[in-house]
Amino acid sequence: MSSQARSKFAESDDYIRDLMQQARGLPACGAPLSPQRRALLKLAGAGLVLGFYLPHRAGADAETPQAAGKASKSPVINAFVRIAPDNTVTVYSKAPEIGQGIKTALGLIVAEELDADWKRTVVEQAPIDAKVYGYQGAGGSTTIPRAWDQLRLAGAAAKAMLIAAAAKEWKVNPAEITAEDSRLSHAASQRSATYGSLAEAAAQMPVPDLATLKLKTRGEYRLLERRHRGVDDPRIVRGQPLFGTDVRLPGMAYATFTKCPASGGKVKSANLDEIRKLPGVIDAFVIEGTGKPTEVMPGVAIIAKNTWAAFEAKDALKVAWDESAASKDSSSQFSARAREHAKTFPANFDSNVGDVDKAFANVSNHAGKIVEAWYEYPFVAHASMEPQNTTAWWHDGIMEMWVPTQQPDRGKTLVAGTLGLPEEQVVVHQTRVGGGFGRRLLNDYMCEAAVIARQVKGPVLLQWTREDDFVHDFFRPAGYHQLKGAVDKDGRLDAWQEHFVTFTADGRQPASGSGYSSTLAYACIAPNLRRALTLMELKTPVGPWRAPGSCAQFFAQQCFMHELALAAGRDHVEFLIDAVNRDVPELAPKNPQINFSPARATSVIKLCAEKAGWGKKLPKSRGLGLAWCYAHAGHVAQAVELSVDADKRITIHRVVVAADIGLVVDVAGAESQAQGACVDALSVAMAQQIQLENGRVRQRNYNAYPILRLPVAPSVIEAYFVDSGFPPTGMGEPALPAMAPAVANAIFAATGERLRAMPFNQFGYTLAGQASAL
Structure with a gap:
C-alpha cells in the first residue's frame, strides 16, 4: 500500500484503521x-x-x-x-x-x-x-x-x-x-x-x-x-460497523450487477447510454463473465456514487437476454416427473443390507404390516438478512477485498483463478456475516466484485438487492421420496425401502445440497434396508442449505417412522428407541466425523420425551409430536406440543430440544442455536418454497417468502444437553432437521391428518395470529 493511501486511512475512524492494518498483515490491535x-x-x-x-x-x-x-x-x-x-x-x-x-x-x-x-x-x-x-x-x-x-x-x-x-x-x-x-x-x-x-x-x-x-x-x-x-x-x-455492508473506504463507489433471471442467459443488448446519463451514475458496462454460476455469469454492472443512485439506475436498466441456453426448469414438471420415476424402483441400489424382498414377503405371510407413502419438499432459499456484498479494491497489483463469507480461503483461491492472479496478490479481510446458512459457502459475489473492481478506479462496494439475492440464490434442492416399510408381527421395524428422486447438474452425481448420504440411513435403521437414487437434470444453481440434506430428508424419514409405529400399534417413542438399538447397518463412510451411537441416540430420545411429558393426556385438538436425527455429528431429538382450531390455525405451545453434541463450550450460545434452528425450521415447514417456472424464480422477496415473525414464534423453546463426555461438536445445524417432522407428527396427533409435503400451508394450515403471512 502506498504512503499516500496509508495517510488517507490514518484520518479515518478506528474501524477503517483496523481493517487497513489487517491489510498490511497486522491484526486489528496492531x-x-x-x-x-x-x-x-x-x-x-x-x-x-x-x-x-x-x-x-x-x-x-x-x-x-x-x-x-x-x-x-x-x-x-x-x-x-x-x-x-x-x-x-x-x-x-x-x-x-x-x-x-x-x-x-x-x-x-x-x-x-x-x-x-x-x-x-x-x-x-x-x-x-x-x-x-x-x-x-x-x-x-x-x-x-x-x-x-x-x-x-x-x-x-x-x-x-x-x-x-x-x-x-x-x-x-x-x-x-x-x-x-x-x-x-x-x-x-x-x-x-x-x-x-x-x-x-x-x-x-x-x-x-x-x-x-x-x-x-x-x-x-x-x-x-x-x-x-x-x-x-x-x-x-450500538449499531457499530461490523458487517460487510458497513465497510466504508475513502473514494469508494457503489455497484450493482444484473444477471439474466433464468440461469445461463447472456446479454444481447442493454440501454447503457441512457443509464450512464442518470444522476449519480459513474459508468455502466457489460461483463461477459466466466459462464460459471459459482464465479461470474454474464451481466451488466452499474457504478454509481451511492447505493441509491445505483439501485435507481438498476431499476431503469433494460436488458435484452439471449436465453437460448438458459434454464427452463419447472417445479411443477419436476414433481410430476418424479412421481413417474418413483413407479419403478431402480435396479442398481445405493444401499442394500439384508434381504428386503424376503422381509416384505415374510411380513405379508405372518400378520405383519406393510406401509407405503410418498413424501416431497420444495426448493428453498437461504434468505439471509444481509444480501450478498463485497468491497473490492484493485491497487498496486493487488485485489484487496472486504467480504462477509463463510469460506474466505476458498474465496481467495476462486478470485485468484477468476482474475488469473497468483493467490498472494489477493488479500481478503473477513467481516461479520449477516446470515449465511450455507449460501456464503459459495463466493460468486466475491468474484463479481473483483471483476468489476478491476475496471473501476478506487474501491467499490458491490451490493446485491434483496431481489438479486432470491433470484440468484443457490437453492436447497427439492426432493421426492417413495417409501415402503414393514413391521413384523411383534411390531418391530423389519424392512425399509427408499427411492429418492432428486437432481443432478452433471448427469452423474446428486446436485450439491441434496445431501444424499448413507449416514442419513441412521434415521431409518432396519435389519433389511434398501435405498436407491434417480437423478433429474437441473440447470438452476443449487447448494447447501442449513443442515444440508438432513434438513429435508429427515422430514420424510421421521414422519414415515411415525407412520410405521402407528401401523405396528406401538408407542412412537418406544418404537424409535427399539429401532436405533437394533443391529446397525454399516453404511457410514470411513470418516472420523461420523460418530453415530445408538446409546447417544437413545439418551436424547428419552430425555426429550421426558421433558416434553410424553404420554400425558392432552385436550381435544391438541397433539404432541416427536422426531430425532443424527446430523453433523450431533444426536438431537425434538418434541412439539401444539393445538389446531377449526380453521386449521396452529398454536405452538412448547418446543423441547434434547441434544448430545459432546462438551458444550458456551451454553448460552448453544441454547441460542437450538432456538434459532427451531424457528428457522418452522418457517420452512409452514410456508417457504421457491417455485421455478421457465427457469425463473417466482418468489423474489419476503412478501412471497414469509419469514417467521415474533407474534407467532413459539413462546417456549427449551434446550437440554446430554453430558456424554465426548469432545465438542457443532450446534448450528443438528437442531434443525427434526423440527419439521415433529411438527407434522404433532399435527397428525391433533387432527388425524397426515402431512406428507412441505410447506404445510398448502394444506390450509397457518400459524395462529398471522394467517396473512404464514
Missing part, C-alpha cells in the same frame, strides 16, 4: 504477524503474541491423510493470543462469525486453557491466511471440532511460557505456580504477578514442546460449559 516455524514472535513494548497451526485431520475435508500427516510434522507459528502490558488479553478468532456464536466460543476455548480473565479478554477477527491459521472457513457445524485441540494448545502454551518467565524471575519451581484470571501466584513465597507484567519476560522463553503440555480436565474448567454473552453483542446493539 501486533505484526511475522510467522516463524515453532518460534515466538518477539514484540518490543507490545507484550506477548503466541500461536501455532496444528492441522486437524478429522475435519480437513480438502486434505488427504498423507498431506495432513506431512503438515503435522512441520507446524507453523502464528498469532492466536496477545497479552498487553495492561493485562488485556486479545484472542484472535480464525473462523467467520455468521451468527453462530463462534467468535465467542473460540475465544473461550483459548481463554480457558490460558486461565485468562474473561472480563478483560478481547476477541478479534484474525487475518485471513491459511498458511498461518490453517482452515478458516465455517460450515457443516465443524468449526469447533476442527479448532478444539489447536486452540487449547495455543492457550496452554501461552500460559506455560508465562509460568516459565515467573519461575525464572522468582527462582521457584514452575510446578508450584498457579494461574487464575490472568494472574500467576506462588503460595509458598506469597508472590503474584499479572500476565501483562510478565509478558515481556515470557516473550524471551522458548515455545514449549506441545507434547509436554498438560491440558485441563473437564472438572477444572472455569469458563467452558457456562453461559456467556456474545463478544460482539454490545457493538451490534
Whole structure:
C-alpha cells in the first residue's frame, strides 16, 4: 500500500484503521504477524503474541491423510493470543462469525486453557491466511471440532511460557505456580504477578514442546460449559460497523450487477447510454463473465456514487437476454416427473443390507404390516438478512477485498483463478456475516466484485438487492421420496425401502445440497434396508442449505417412522428407541466425523420425551409430536406440543430440544442455536418454497417468502444437553432437521391428518395470529 493511501486511512475512524492494518498483515490491535516455524514472535513494548497451526485431520475435508500427516510434522507459528502490558488479553478468532456464536466460543476455548480473565479478554477477527491459521472457513457445524485441540494448545502454551518467565524471575519451581484470571501466584513465597507484567519476560522463553503440555480436565474448567454473552453483542446493539455492508473506504463507489433471471442467459443488448446519463451514475458496462454460476455469469454492472443512485439506475436498466441456453426448469414438471420415476424402483441400489424382498414377503405371510407413502419438499432459499456484498479494491497489483463469507480461503483461491492472479496478490479481510446458512459457502459475489473492481478506479462496494439475492440464490434442492416399510408381527421395524428422486447438474452425481448420504440411513435403521437414487437434470444453481440434506430428508424419514409405529400399534417413542438399538447397518463412510451411537441416540430420545411429558393426556385438538436425527455429528431429538382450531390455525405451545453434541463450550450460545434452528425450521415447514417456472424464480422477496415473525414464534423453546463426555461438536445445524417432522407428527396427533409435503400451508394450515403471512 502506498504512503499516500496509508495517510488517507490514518484520518479515518478506528474501524477503517483496523481493517487497513489487517491489510498490511497486522491484526486489528496492531501486533505484526511475522510467522516463524515453532518460534515466538518477539514484540518490543507490545507484550506477548503466541500461536501455532496444528492441522486437524478429522475435519480437513480438502486434505488427504498423507498431506495432513506431512503438515503435522512441520507446524507453523502464528498469532492466536496477545497479552498487553495492561493485562488485556486479545484472542484472535480464525473462523467467520455468521451468527453462530463462534467468535465467542473460540475465544473461550483459548481463554480457558490460558486461565485468562474473561472480563478483560478481547476477541478479534484474525487475518485471513491459511498458511498461518490453517482452515478458516465455517460450515457443516465443524468449526469447533476442527479448532478444539489447536486452540487449547495455543492457550496452554501461552500460559506455560508465562509460568516459565515467573519461575525464572522468582527462582521457584514452575510446578508450584498457579494461574487464575490472568494472574500467576506462588503460595509458598506469597508472590503474584499479572500476565501483562510478565509478558515481556515470557516473550524471551522458548515455545514449549506441545507434547509436554498438560491440558485441563473437564472438572477444572472455569469458563467452558457456562453461559456467556456474545463478544460482539454490545457493538451490534450500538449499531457499530461490523458487517460487510458497513465497510466504508475513502473514494469508494457503489455497484450493482444484473444477471439474466433464468440461469445461463447472456446479454444481447442493454440501454447503457441512457443509464450512464442518470444522476449519480459513474459508468455502466457489460461483463461477459466466466459462464460459471459459482464465479461470474454474464451481466451488466452499474457504478454509481451511492447505493441509491445505483439501485435507481438498476431499476431503469433494460436488458435484452439471449436465453437460448438458459434454464427452463419447472417445479411443477419436476414433481410430476418424479412421481413417474418413483413407479419403478431402480435396479442398481445405493444401499442394500439384508434381504428386503424376503422381509416384505415374510411380513405379508405372518400378520405383519406393510406401509407405503410418498413424501416431497420444495426448493428453498437461504434468505439471509444481509444480501450478498463485497468491497473490492484493485491497487498496486493487488485485489484487496472486504467480504462477509463463510469460506474466505476458498474465496481467495476462486478470485485468484477468476482474475488469473497468483493467490498472494489477493488479500481478503473477513467481516461479520449477516446470515449465511450455507449460501456464503459459495463466493460468486466475491468474484463479481473483483471483476468489476478491476475496471473501476478506487474501491467499490458491490451490493446485491434483496431481489438479486432470491433470484440468484443457490437453492436447497427439492426432493421426492417413495417409501415402503414393514413391521413384523411383534411390531418391530423389519424392512425399509427408499427411492429418492432428486437432481443432478452433471448427469452423474446428486446436485450439491441434496445431501444424499448413507449416514442419513441412521434415521431409518432396519435389519433389511434398501435405498436407491434417480437423478433429474437441473440447470438452476443449487447448494447447501442449513443442515444440508438432513434438513429435508429427515422430514420424510421421521414422519414415515411415525407412520410405521402407528401401523405396528406401538408407542412412537418406544418404537424409535427399539429401532436405533437394533443391529446397525454399516453404511457410514470411513470418516472420523461420523460418530453415530445408538446409546447417544437413545439418551436424547428419552430425555426429550421426558421433558416434553410424553404420554400425558392432552385436550381435544391438541397433539404432541416427536422426531430425532443424527446430523453433523450431533444426536438431537425434538418434541412439539401444539393445538389446531377449526380453521386449521396452529398454536405452538412448547418446543423441547434434547441434544448430545459432546462438551458444550458456551451454553448460552448453544441454547441460542437450538432456538434459532427451531424457528428457522418452522418457517420452512409452514410456508417457504421457491417455485421455478421457465427457469425463473417466482418468489423474489419476503412478501412471497414469509419469514417467521415474533407474534407467532413459539413462546417456549427449551434446550437440554446430554453430558456424554465426548469432545465438542457443532450446534448450528443438528437442531434443525427434526423440527419439521415433529411438527407434522404433532399435527397428525391433533387432527388425524397426515402431512406428507412441505410447506404445510398448502394444506390450509397457518400459524395462529398471522394467517396473512404464514
